[in-house]
Amino acid sequence: MTALPCFLEADLRGKTVLVRMDHNVVKNGKIKDTMRIDATIPTLLHIYKKGGMPILMTHIGRPFDKKTGTINISEGESVAPVVKYLEEKLQLKGIIPECIASGPEGITDLSPILPAVQKLRAGEVDFVYLPNTRWFKGEEAKDESADILAQSWASFADLYINDAFGSWQAHASTYNITKFLPSYAGLLMIKEVQNLEKVFNPQRPLLSVVAGAKFDTKMGPLSALLKLSDKLVLGGVLYNGYLAAKYKVNIKGLSPEDLQLAEQFLQEAEKFPDKIVEMPFIIECDSMEDVSNWRIRKVTDLQAGMDLNYILDIAPESFSDSSIQEVFSSAATIFVNAVMGYTVLFKEGTKALYSLIHSCSQAQKLFGGGDTIQEFGDLLPGIFAQAKNDPRYYFFTGGGAVLDAIAQGSPYGMKPVQALLQKIEK
Ligand code: 3PG
Ligand code: MG
Numbered sequence: 001m002t003a004l005p006c007f008l009e010a011d012l013r014g015k016t017v018l019v020r021m022d023h024n025v026v027k028n029g030k031i032k033d034t035m036r037i038d039a040t041i042p043t044l045l046h047i048y049k050k051g052g053m054p055i056l057m058t059h060i061g062r063p064f065d066k067k068t069g070t071i072n073i074s075e076g077e078s079v080a081p082v083v084k085y086l087e088e089k090l091q092l093k094g095i096i097p098e099c100i101a102s103g104p105e106g107i108t109d110l111s112p113i114l115p116a117v118q119k120l121r122a123g124e125v126d127f128v129y130l131p132n133t134r135w136f137k138g139e140e141a142k143d144e145s146a147d148i149l150a151q152s153w154a155s156f157a158d159l160y161i162n163d164a165f166g167s168w169q170a171h172a173s174t175y176n177i178t179k180f181l182p183s184y185a186g187l188l189m190i191k192e193v194q195n196l197e198k199v200f201n202p203q204r205p206l207l208s209v210v211a212g213a214k215f216d217t218k219m220g221p222l223s224a225l226l227k228l229s230d231k232l233v234l235g236g237v238l239y240n241g242y243l244a245a246k247y248k249v250n251i252k253g254l255s256p257e258d259l260q261l262a263e264q265f266l267q268e269a270e271k272f273p274d275k276i277v278e279m280p281f282i283i284e285c286d287s288m289e290d291v292s293n294w295r296i297r298k299v300t301d302l303q304a305g306m307d308l309n310y311i312l313d314i315a316p317e318s319f320s321d322s323s324i325q326e327v328f329s330s331a332a333t334i335f336v337n338a339v340m341g342y343t344v345l346f347k348e349g350t351k352a353l354y355s356l357i358h359s360c361s362q363a364q365k366l367f368g369g370g371d372t373i374q375e376f377g378d379l380l381p382g383i384f385a386q387a388k389n390d391p392r393y394y395f396f397t398g399g400g401a402v403l404d405a406i407a408q409g410s411p412y413g414m415k416p417v418q419a420l421l422q423k424i425e426k
Contacts, residue, residue: 003421004185004189004190004193004412004417004420004421005183005184005185005420006184006185006186006190007043007046007047007050007161007184007185007186008046008050008187009184010050010159010182010184011050012047012050012051012159013050013051013052014051014053015051015052015053015157015158015159016052016053016054016055016117016121016156016157016158017047017052017053017054017157017159017161018055018154018156018157018159018160018161018177018181019043019044019047019054019055019056019057019160019162019163019186020057020058020133020161020162020163020164020167020173020174020177021040021057021058021163021164022036022058022059022163022164022165022166022397022398023036023040023056023058023082024036024058024059024060024061024166024167025037025060026060026061026076026082027061028076029075029076029078029080029081030081031081031082033370033373033374033377035373035395035397036166036370036397037082037085037086039188039397040163040186040188041090042187042188043161043163043186043187043188044086044090047161053120053121054128055117055120055127055128055129055130055156055157056094056127056128056129056130057129057130057133057153058132058133058164058167059132059134059139059167059171059173060078060079060082060132060134061076061077061132061134062134063077063132063134063135064139064140068104070104071101071104071105071106071134071135071137073106073132073135077132077135078096078132079096079129079131080096083096083129086127086129092126092127093126093127094125094126094127094128094129095119095120095125095127095129096116096128096129096130096131097112097113097115097116097128097131098112099113099130099131099135099136100112101135105137106134106135106136106138106139107131107135107136107137108136108137110136110152110153113128113130113156114156116128117156130153133171133172133173136149136172137149138150138172139171139173140169140171140172141172146171146172146175147172147176147179149172149176150172150173150176150177150179150180151179151180153172153173153177154177154180154181157181158181158182159181159182159183159184160178160180160181160182160183161184161185161186162178162183162184162185162189162416162420163186163187163189164189164416165188165189165193165396165397165398165401166397166398167416168398168400168404168414168416169415169416170415170416170419174416175415175416175419178416178419178422182423183419183420183423184420185420188397189417192396192397192398193411193412193417194411195366195394195396196396196402196405196411197411198333198364198366198394199333199335199366199402199406199411200228200410200411202228202332202333202335202364203332203333203364204332205230205231205330205332205333206228206229206230206231206331206332206333206334207229207230207231207232207233207277207327207328207331207333207334207335208225208228208229208231208232208233208334208335208336209234209235209334209335209336209337209338209353210222210225210232210233210234210235210238210337210338211234211236211237211238211239211338211339211340212237212238212338213236213237214237214258215241215257215258215261215262215265216257216258216261217400217403218238218403219265220403220407221404221406221407222238222265223265223268223407224406224407224409225335225406226268226272226275227272228406229275229335230275230331231275231327231331232275232276233276233277233279233327233338234276235279235314235338235339235340235341235353236338236339236340236341236342237254237258238262239279239282239311239314240254240311241254241259241261241262241265242262242265242266242269242276243282243299243302243311244259244262245262245263245265245266246266247299247302247303247304248305249302249303249304249307249308250308251308251310251311252308252309252310253288253310277324277327279299279314279315279318279324280299280300280317280318280321280324281296281297281299281314281315281317281318281321282296282297282299282311282313282314282318283297283311283314283315283341283346283349284296284308284309284310284311284312285309285310285312285346286309286310287309287310288310288312288342288345291312291345291346294312296315296317297311310342312341312342312346313340313341313342313348313349314340314341314349314352315348315349316348316351316352318349318352319349319352319353319355319356320352324356325356328356328357328359328360329359329360331360331363332364333363333364333365333366334360334363334364334365334366336353336354336357336366336367336368336372337367337368337369337372337402337403338350338353338372339371339372339375343371343375347375347379350375351380354375354376354380354383355380355383358380358383358387361392363392364394365387365393365394366393366394366396367393367394367395367396368395368396368398368399368401368402368403369396369398369399369400369402370398370399371399373395405417
């Protein structure tokens with residue numbers, strides 16, 4: 001059971017329903033992976049079953065340039081491929097209103113949406129799909145323009161559904177909009193939040209595996225995971241920072257900011273002795289571009305003051321180490337948000353990690369994050385195909401979203417989810 005209000009409780013007959021999806025799967029005009037779109041189809045089917053008329057929306061990419069404050073509109077970040085996919089898959093007809101941006105501030109004229117919604121109401125099309133939400137002035141704004149945009153969007157619909165679990169940031173389309181329409185969670189949103197319960201109230205021991213290219217965005221989730229998990233494995237820059245801080249070695253390419261945060265993290269980690277499981281073998285490489293010169297280093301050989309070149313992967317040998325295998329095989333729940341290597345070049349660590357996790361056949365395995373899941377499918381397609389139909393696996397459609405909820409300390413912690421909860425409290 002969930003506390004979230006579900007749209008199945010609402011009367012949708014003859015109503016236009018504004019639905020925020022996370023269909024952020026387009027790169028350079030092509031769909032990378034349809035998983036996130038497919039995961040929202042149950043919500044769409046139920047909207048039709050209940051007699052509703054959907055107006056869909058999603059963000060794609062990051063067209064807003066924080067430095068200049070301008071919005072870069074490029075065809076490569078259009079929703080058109082998503083619309084085409086839905087039309088073919090569901091044999092339905094969609095329409096994208098032709099909103100034109102007035103300049104670098106993005107779309108301000110929403111009038112082309114009205115004729116599209118009229119076609120929807122007249123049954124001439126089956127769904128409207130708004131242009132990329134981040135092309136509109138106000139979507140990411142911190143001032144009143146977020147409310148202005150949300151209110152204008154709201155004027156085209158009778159109610160709002162948020163099925164965009166992956167879009168955890170509080171923007172006009174995920175947050176402000178709930179002020180202006182009766183608001184509900186979609187089926188995917190509810191399913192994802194329910195599965196977050198398995199991270200917050202896990203079968204123990206809970207083993208978490210987290211990696212990342214930077215410390216800053218990961219500090220909140222890392223501290224929370226340290227408390228929540230029984231064992232924690234680190235990869236990527238997170239592990240490099242940890243090693244540099246703990247063994248006082250210099251690692252090439254590690255930024256002073258990352259090192260400073262790693263030192264803070266180490267202090268926290270020392271309050272939980274034995275929680276961090278150190279991967280015993282790492283890959284050192286002399287260059288980030290030319291990967292011909294690499295070697296395996298042992299963590300037990302590290303000594304204070306030592307200079308190391310780039311550390312670009314966890315060596316697969318780490319995952320055949322018997323003490324590491326013991327940690328994995330005794331876990332009842334394994335949470336993974338991790339690609340271990342410097343991805344373009346080093347993939348063996350990740351491959352060995354996911355294979356070892358797969359061999360833990362009884363454990364509940366929870367994977368979060370676009371990159372993590374994509375990497376799983378690319379590196380181990382056979383195992384991934386099995387995993388998708390295995391109830392002991394769950395794949396979250398958003399990695400940043402899962403980490404944000406973990407950092408907030410609750411499956412209901414994300415701001416857009418909070419907004420839906422507050423709606424029912426009113
Ligand atoms: C994602 O793909 O990570 C989500 O759609 C969120 O995108 P964002 O990090 O640009 O907000
Ligand atoms: Mg992301």
